[in-house]
Amino acid sequence: MDDQNPLWPSSAAVHDFATWEPVLRLLRDSGVEKKTTAPSLRVAGRIGRTGWSLRLRRRLPPPGRAAQAEDMRDETEAVRRVQRALAAVGVDDVSFTAAIAPDGTTTLRLLGPSPAVKPGMGTPHPGVLILVEGAVPEPWRRLPDPTPGAAPAPSADPALLERTLRERLPDAIGATEAEIAAAEARLGVALPEELKALYRVTRSRWEDLDDDDHEAARRACVAVGCELFALDDLYIADASSRHCGWEFAAMEAVVTAPDAAVQGLVGSPGWIVFGDNGGGDRLAVDLTPGPRGHTGQVVIIGHEENIGADLVADSLTDLVMNRRSRRGGGSGADRPPAVAHVNIRSLPSVEAAAHPGLEVLSIGVWDAEPLSLAPVTDLPRLRTLAAYPGTLADPLEIAALTTLEFLALGPEEWRVLLDAKAVPRTLSAAAIKVHGDQDPLPVVAIANDLLALWNRPPILQTTLKGTLGPAPSAARVE
Template sequence: MAGEQNSETTEMFRRMALSMFKGAPAGFRRTSLSARADRHGASGGVTNVLAGGRARPGPRDFHQQLSRVYDLAGTGTDELGIEIVVDPTGRFEAVTGRALLSRRGSAPGTEQCLYVRRPDVLPPDAGDDAPGPSRAARSGDPVEAVQLLDRYLRKRAAILGLPEGDLEWLPRPLEPAEIDDLEQSSPDITLPEDLRALYAVADGDGGDGGARLMDRHSWFDLRHVAARYRSDLWWLTAASWSSHHPHAVRYDASPFGLVRRSARRPGWIPFAENGGGDFLAVDMDPAEGGRPGQVIRIGRNHDDGPVHVADSVTALLRAQLDALERGAYECDVENGELWIETGLPKRRRAALSHSRVHEAAASLDNVQALVTTGETDLEPLRGARRLWRVCLSGATAVELAPLGDVPLESLELDLASVDLAPLTEHPTLRTVTVRTAAPLSLAPLRDCPRLYGLDLSNAAVRDIETVAEMKGLLYLSLRHEQWLDLWDRTGSPFAPAVPVLAGTTTPGQLVEWAAHFADGDQSDALHYYEGQLTV
């Protein structure tokens, strides 16, 4: 599994290790660097572990060296995982691999190294399970949209003291053939008729620094829409293991049941941006209660789920015009800016999360997450229709039976003892994390049809071999001794798509562990490096 050391790469690691060593505080026990690099650059940070297990962050200025390691690895378009560890004697170890992902917890020992054996197998997306729209007809009215844009622009000009009808600042309109060509250049892009009609009036609003005509978002020209959609398949990044967290639940947007519970989807086509990494998109792949062409808000601040903004681009323009006509705006005439108070949703309301169950139970239709500490009676939540995530901690024991009656997807338990029997064959459960010192039986989870992720790295498990019988399991996090126990009991190196090694490890230990999953395919090989600093 470990390839031969490349001399130039070893020298690059030696330089980084020396900087880490010199930058570590006196009495350090270990200094480590976890990073990801790709053709766009690299990112990662140093963690210094001190006496008593205390951790302190170190420098993050290794971008140039990490990028060079990536270039030397020759991975093409793939990301490269990089781990370096230096001990107080000056000995350093490093490992690289495109299949390697690392996640650092808040304290030493909470680290996790993911070995992505099957990058073609993506994490399940809750949005895929929602039925399609019951009303297939697209929303919006192209004729009304054009009329609304004209009235909106004229009202805007009047407020800003601009000559009436002076719209020469707008980019030129597109011909129908140009729109057709740009749509066809990205086969997955199909615009709703109202947005398409607007591009026949103006090809966006001039981009960033322009008028920001779409609810304080810059309206993209159509070529930019197509380019952004194609670029790096950005709408799929949230579906990759590198950005996935097993308990990253997507919540429902209000009104409920209109938008699929995803972070990105190919049917979401961004057409405007606020400059801060959030987008307005037309949703051509809505949930059962929605309609193709509805407008949603997605992006950097909406990884936990989209926001339903308006029924259509037409409705968005109507809301903006209505706000101007009733005086719901602020104006900066000198800089030519308007802040329109449309009343349209800007953020998805946070999933209701309570420390007291009886408060959450007062409005079951709104309960999407429950995080609670201490003695807990879950009975009041029985029948909650949108309770996707439950996180319980601190109690000596909790009766989980009421959770068998909710559409639970993510369960995190940090309890003195746990009985999973009430979850037997739970139809919607996707991920489970258990932290408990009392021996735990996994048998009830064996036949949960949608279970794909387990984190047992802080649990005492009686029947660890049960995980090998979970046919849909993709992600499994265990400590090193738990992996050895599993392999010993099953007689073979059970290998899910993404095995995870939890706890503090060295690159050498990581390579040794990953070697158990070797299947003759060297595309996911890890490469090991070591050396000694002169200190």
């Protein structure tokens, strides 16, 4: 592993042991990771410009009082010292590990960053490794299926919609035809007639209201049935608008049942977002409906879900007239799931998960004999495998899975594949699943071995040495 990081000038404060000394002293003196049989104490953590993760034993506030900022002043000041140093060199996040001898002599190793590695979540270990630059999981590459028979709902009535809104909003300022045309040019799609009719009544610009008239804004929300975006703020909710980390996105699957009104997509070039429900969920006009849907139906895109949308109204006219759809989106309950979970609470075996449509196999906590992957080796669509450490009988069976694009395994399983030169070369991303208090250095070594197979930038290591002085006697008590 490299001992110099070309991303940081050697004179930068982040390379000064004194910058890290307060954080290391807090970790050492808290005694959280003290091991009486070890010749030195190992501490680790992660600090970013907007947050941090440190294994500290924090003092509880007095009974009857909530925790306050003052209770964490030492920690906050120590971390901010590092954050300022990171900001000075334009680094967002860095993990570290340190060995601290009883006399305070310390070897600190800074790990990263690498443009090919996402930060771990609340851990000093590497996050997802992006093996193919710019790659996104399969659900984020999916485009809508064609629905040639789709048509607007019988309830769609642009004239009624416009007349109703003019009665409800007599003082609203509407968009001109030129402004509507400009919005269409910006979006690259023709607006449906109902949406044009809506914005001819009100272009929904805040500056059109007199003296920030909040009551007028409230009336507009009631009139339309949502918090209406300004015409200038319309956007297309395609897949790129719905950010999700690889480790979560790879576990999703696009499924649209034959009786679905809405396609089960991450996003669509035909989802034109025009409003919000007040809780962060977006309302969109859907120009790419499911097999049982209508062109121009209104869907809601939940901000807590990674995939899919729900039908709200068969038309924008129905939304304005407060006629919500009673149609379901289609269950697809007669088909085996594309995502399967094998663990002590869900499916009892890999055999139970196997079927030709399986895309994602997650093997979780398991208290029986390790599992064989033989039942899924010939499945044509299996693209994701995530296995809890120690659950696989033979990690080398993974070599027979020729369609994988994402693989998450424990360090020991990855080492078996690496040593046998059996890492699937179809992968676009990978993750090392670490549980418990494991030394980050061996995990970083595995990550770098994987990155090297794809000629991706490694996680570089910078070593700093210094002394913290003897630990207080209280910190030496187990």
